[in-house]
Amino acid sequence: MWSAIQKVIPIGENLQRRGVTQEAKCIRCGELESEAHIFFKCDFAKKVWQQFNLSPTVDIASQTRLKAVLVTSRTNCCLPPLGVTTNILPWIFWSLWTARNTLIFEKKTYTVEDTAIRGIKLAREWIQAEPAPHASSVRARRGITNRPRLETTHRSSTDITSCKTDAAWDKKTNTAGISWIIEDLPRSIDLRGVMVQQNVSSPLVAEALAVREALQTASSLSVTHLRMYSDNQTLIRAINEKLFEKEIYGILNDIEAFFSLFVDLVFFYLPRAENGHADALAKYILRNPNHVMDRPMG
Numbered sequence: 001m002w003s004a005i006q007k008v009i010p011i012g013e014n015l016q017r018r019g020v021t022q023e024a025k026c027i028r029c030g031e032l033e034s035e036a037h038i039f040f041k042c043d044f045a046k047k048v049w050q051q052f053n054l055s056p057t058v059d060i061a062s063q064t065r066l067k068a069v070l071v072t073s074r075t076n077c078c079l080p081p082l083g084v085t086t087n088i089l090p091w092i093f094w095s096l097w098t099a100r101n102t103l104i105f106e107k108k109t110y111t112v113e114d115t116a117i118r119g120i121k122l123a124r125e126w127i128q129a130e131p132a133p134h135a136s137s138v139r140a141r142r143g144i145t146n147r148p149r150l151e152t153t154h155r156s157s158t159d160i161t162s163c164k165t166d167a168a169w170d171k172k173t174n175t176a177g178i179s180w181i182i183e184d185l186p187r188s189i190d191l192r193g194v195m196v197q198q199n200v201s202s203p204l205v206a207e208a209l210a211v212r213e214a215l216q217t218a219s220s221l222s223v224t225h226l227r228m229y230s231d232n233q234t235l236i237r238a239i240n241e242k243l244f245e246k247e248i249y250g251i252l253n254d255i256e257a258f259f260s261l262f263v264d265l266v267f268f269y270l271p272r273a274e275n276g277h278a279d280a281l282a283k284y285i286l287r288n289p290n291h292v293m294d295r296p297m298g
């Protein structure tokens, strides 16, 4: 952003002014490639900005001066459901800039959605890496700063949480018991969740519902790097290969939407034999739907 404001960022207009290149055209639309063009005025940039529900609204098309935009953007925040409480502008700038470079130098095209989602992911990763100011001040006041402790606010981005899901389905009543086990031992997370769902038309639907519930829980725990496991191969393939599965189309769309809420979200097939705990939980809750889970089950 500093380079862009100082007009030293290597875009067409600046390169042409310095005699480095003759052409100064935007690779996407052929217009003069200026800072304002690449970050705001190009159709591609406009479409990326339209993916965000910014408050107060940034009138992107009217922007010509980058610095002014950056200053006013400090009060901008993304409205739900993006869940990004910080200023998203720098991350979108970076995402637009790298998308442009990848297109020019690697001939690889990122879509509008890819570019927007990458911006959100970067912002979320940044937020997660920042120590929570409130937590540290509370600790300081209590005078326990010297006590050795597990630092959870500075965890490395490679810390990964795992989640196993499963479902049991009753053909006669169209009822499903669904379960999920979220584990992240360094962060002392060991959470087992269950739910009974009526009007479930097939085991595949039940398994998909389990994944959706698990993702909901994991995102509410501020998990950023998540490995999801299910023993339903059809479901894992549908998610990973973005296949159209009519039966679970709506749930797949919901699952897809969760990708933007995690820095890293990966789905794996887990052989049934290795999913015993989640399987037992799902079967248990289907048989005992009124059981209130007031403590973790083991």
Ligand SMILES: [Zn+2]
Pocket (backbone or CB within 6 Å): 026, 027, 028, 029, 030, 031, 037, 042, 043, 044
């Ligand atoms: Zn353009």
